[in-house]
Amino acid sequence: MIIGNKIRLRNKRLADARGDYTWQTDPELARLDAAPLLTTTFAQYLSDYASALRYPSSIRHQFAIETIEGKHIGNCVYYDVNETKGEAELGIMIGNRDYWDKGYGADAVATLVSYIFRQTNLRRIYLKTLDWNKRSQECFKKCGFTLNGRLVKDGFSFVLMEIYRKQWEAHEIET
Numbered sequence: 001m002i003i004g005n006k007i008r009l010r011n012k013r014l015a016d017a018r019g020d021y022t023w024q025t026d027p028e029l030a031r032l033d034a035a036p037l038l039t040t041t042f043a044q045y046l047s048d049y050a051s052a053l054r055y056p057s058s059i060r061h062q063f064a065i066e067t068i069e070g071k072h073i074g075n076c077v078y079y080d081v082n083e084t085k086g087e088a089e090l091g092i093m094i095g096n097r098d099y100w101d102k103g104y105g106a107d108a109v110a111t112l113v114s115y116i117f118r119q120t121n122l123r124r125i126y127l128k129t130l131d132w133n134k135r136s137q138e139c140f141k142k143c144g145f146t147l148n149g150r151l152v153k154d155g156f157s158f159v160l161m162e163i164y165r166k167q168w169e170a171h172e173i174e175t
């Protein structure tokens with residue numbers, strides 16, 4: 001369990017599958033994430049989910065985001081871990097809309113970034129988010145991420161953001 005101020009991060013479990021399926025089949029969430037809408041049945045999804053839990057990947061680390069009271073409100077992940085380059089990509093989704101714009105996302109991102117820099121030798125964490133998703137960009141900025149480029153991929157326009165270990169250390173001292 002990794003404890004933040006408003007949230008805690010924990011390992012994923014099979015009981016999360018129903019909530020995750022609901023979020024991944026939600027058209028608005030898919031649009032905000034530039035992700036394809038999931039079309040598989042829940043039975044198939046559950047079977048794939050169970051396999052992924054049984055055989056964890058060394059380059060993808062996913063966590064459930066819970067409120068301090070223990071309510072599962074979303075997920076976050078760092079993936080494509082590249083030990084040679086010392087970097088990984090970060091992703092987050094607060095699936096429960098009741099928890100948007102209340103600082104839960106920023107706390108989850110800040111908590112995950114601190115965990116990564118404390119527990120690994122990685123020196124850079126990066127992400128991409130849609131250029132019109134101002135909420136996500138504000139959330140990442142609050143955590144010390146800065147803009148480092150733009151990308152058009154599969155018809156979507158993204159902004160690229162990053163944080164280096166040094167910036168994180170400075171941000172930790174400031175906040």
Ligand SMILES: CC(C)(COP(=O)(O)OP(=O)(O)OC[C@H]1O[C@@H](n2cnc3c(N)ncnc32)[C@H](O)[C@@H]1OP(=O)(O)O)[C@@H](O)C(=O)NCCC(=O)NCCS
Nearest residue numbers: 032093094100101102103104105106129134135136138139
């Ligand atoms: C993106 C997401 C992780 C952010 O988490 P969150 O808890 O809602 O964000 P926070 O409350 O920590 O920060 C959001 C900030 O953006 C601001 N904001 C919201 N909408 C905004 C807009 N249209 N323009 C500018 N700022 C905006 C909020 O006021 C807040 O800033 P403040 O704390 O200074 O008031 C979460 O909303 C989410 O998962 N949304 C759905 C999926 C999604 O967008 N996925 C893409 C992730 S890359």
